[in-house]
Amino acid sequence: MTINQSGWRPTMTEKGGESAASTFTGNKALMLEEALIFEIGSTETTGVDFTGTPAESDAAMPAKAYLAGLEREAPIGLPGLSEPEAVRHYTRLSRQNYAIDLGLFPLGSCTMKHNPRLNEKMARLPGFADVHPLQPVDTVQGALEVIHQLAHWLVTLTGMHSVAMSPKAGAHGELCGILAIKAALAARGEDRRVILVPESAHGTNPATAAFAGFAVEDIPATADGRVDTAALKARLGPDVAGVMITNPNTCGLFERDLKEISDAVHAAGGYVYCDGANFNAIVGRVRPGDLGVDAMHINLHKTFSTPHGGGGPGSGPVVLSEALTPYAPLPFVEQRDGRFELVEEETAGEHHAASFGRMVAFHGQMGMFTRALTYILSHGADGLRQVAEDAVLNANYVLRSLEDVLDAPFGGAGPCMHEALFSDANLAEGFSTLDVAKGLIDEGYHPMTVYFPLVVHGAMLVEPTETESKAALDQFVGALRSVAERAKAGDPALKTAPHFAPRSRLDETQAARKPVLVWKDAEPALAAE
């Protein structure tokens, strides 16, 4: 059954859109419109054949079915496409995406660096890609060795005691660290209820602490964009479980006082969680362990180049201090007598009884571990140090090349780390950071992070990363300068940008007021039960 028999064309207003050429298809040469699979597919079309499948000869529905009388009889409503149609559908859709492969992607705090293709090739070796998580450990020694080797690099690069590899992403890693802190406090018989979080923190920090049952209290920032050390110290006490600090912080600045803060927190009986989202700025130049950190997640999809994939998968291993190591989650890998063992519930009782438990079904993001290890081995200790230096160099170059045209609230105080922060202070009346961002889209760039961190009005956070050439930075600087000048001059065309993207500004209010989250068929016969 064809789900959409009417033939599809993009919905247009009578004016067809200010920038839309009026073509029959809605396409504009290489800018191609694409219908939904529910409009072009049919439930009888398939791109997969089963004739001659190994198991097919057994697979006429067996004489006796074992489905408990629960056969699915009603139509499901899943459209299929033949392979040529599917390849075309997803290829056409892909062209409506911006990506690192297309150009500089200066999304602050997200570290959008080049994703080396060797990583992809290695992750697809059958010995990694086609291995089941519950195989006997003798048959997966190579997989466990990958985890072990990556763990060694992460521990050494951070100067920490151990690493929990299983967290699935940065926020999951935060949870791991916070649960380890909670377990450590419980082991001391203490029920401390408060986690201190600076105003400039990522939203995941307070969400994580709250999930773990802590009360979250804000710590203000100083005028130079850093944690107010005096205010933080003043708040320490027997009810404070710990602090969550991002370093380098979300203003792109190094928290100079972190060691002093850590010492004070430890003296007051608390623990220090460091959000390692910005580790790229310091890898090979600073070890968080030297700053008194107790737990820090590392986003392998940031510093160690595993692809972001349009929103994941990530991977968030958490390095731990000696104090928190006994509480690390299961499972983890140990080397004993040249053999790699997987410590799970069964064996944990013997020598890891204090573990706070399991966070995921299996062993973490193995596919990301192989990619990250490949990246790390490619760079080596010398290359990783160069990564941090070039990332910081590129960000400072952008900062100094634009501070005459955009307000850089902390630019006067000294260098930034891996990202340059600007505000909307110099824009014309009625023009906002959003307009600058949308103007950059027309220039062929993904915008920087906007309106974050919250401590700066109309924040624009630019993280170029080390994988950009000077020529690429010069062109980006030229483009952002041009857009900023238009915003300062009050160019009305900027208010309706982007003009050249596949879509103009989208109505997010309507999307939220009357949410349409799934396709609804016209034919009632196919409506979901």
Next chain:
Amino acid sequence: MRYLPLTPSDRDAMLATIGVASIDELFVDVPEAARLSGPIAGLPDHASEIAVERHMTALARKNIAAGDGPFFLGCGAYRHHVPASVDHLIQRGEYLTAYTPYQPEIAQGTLQMLFEFQTQVARLLGTDVANASMYDGSTACWEAIGMARRITRRGKAILSSGLHPHYVSVARTMAKYTGDVLETGTPELVPDTDYHALAEAIDADTSCVVVQYPDILGRIGDLKPLAEACHAKKALLIVVVTEPVALGALKSPGEMDADIVVGEGQSLGVGLQFGGPYVGLFGCKEKYVRQMPGRLCGETVDADGRRGFVLTLSTREQHIRREKATSNICTNSGLCALAFSIHMTLLGEKGLRDLARVNHGAAAAAAERLQMVPGVTLVNTSFFNEFTLELSQEARPVVRQLAENGILAGVSLGRLYPGEGSLANGLVVAVTETTTAGDVDALAGALEEVLK
């Protein structure tokens, strides 16, 4: 360094523009004591592609891959054939190297794909709506338990003994901190699910009942009476599906009135990958959508009236709500969701039903063959592509012994439930479209040999 474009003269020119004499001046905010003067000792320096490839390939060769011989493992991760075009398409840079679609005007590719994914997942699970993915099935499961607590304002979750023990472990970890009380048990090697006992256990404090369908032993039970029992006590029914291909043959949990349905989507498009990354599926009734965790993609229009897609209802999420968010999840499993969605689109309804039929047929033939082996009893009277055998001796050493002969025989319950003597002889065997009759014969022959 092949990944670093700056040349030494570029660096000098840029330092001059910045107005500093050396790179060290840019790290001036790092306290003296914490500055490392050179590369960290004891770690190797950078290496060529050839050298890295040699190193990684040697590691990969130390593993036995599923394709190396007869293979029967399941229990939450399944070996299925993934069409070649899936991996080709997800490696397009526009998908692979894009970020979360925060700028919808230049992310319609990812957003439209997510809208299609949400619809496919909702239809597969039989729910009104679905989100844009979670990390995996196990984390989706505990997020669902938390969601039930928020909806019902009750704190006791009753977990089926047939729920994957690692999912139970994850829920138990989280419950220690959220204050949920979990009631759970160990499965018995009997043909029936524990749904009936679960229905009896529901009381006025129960937020939800969580069952797996088919369950950890492969058994299938009717969810409808359980849903009715839940709703009679104003509790929610959460159903966990670890093998989505099963829903090409079995009634969906939504059809049987489950309130929240979560799943592990790994079977379609993603591959085994030693346990991750996978993709969590999360669907529910429409009335609960504002309590859902995770990202949601919604349809809207642009300023020119053209249809487009955006991330929506983000007032549930951490970047807006901070400590009041429904979850702390940020990055999810976008690229795996894409792989799932492409595979599902290639299958379509016809292909999914064919795939399910082939799986069930092959599993039925295997079950009938294996229970002929002396010392082997088939526990199940119902199953989809995975069933439990009770051996005449402990299954775990048998699995190890067969692995030495190149046969990956299944998952022993001793591995999943260490210390549970009553389950030690249990072996869970999964059979998919990748399994040949010869593989089954090899397993039967090897079992016969070992159990003599």
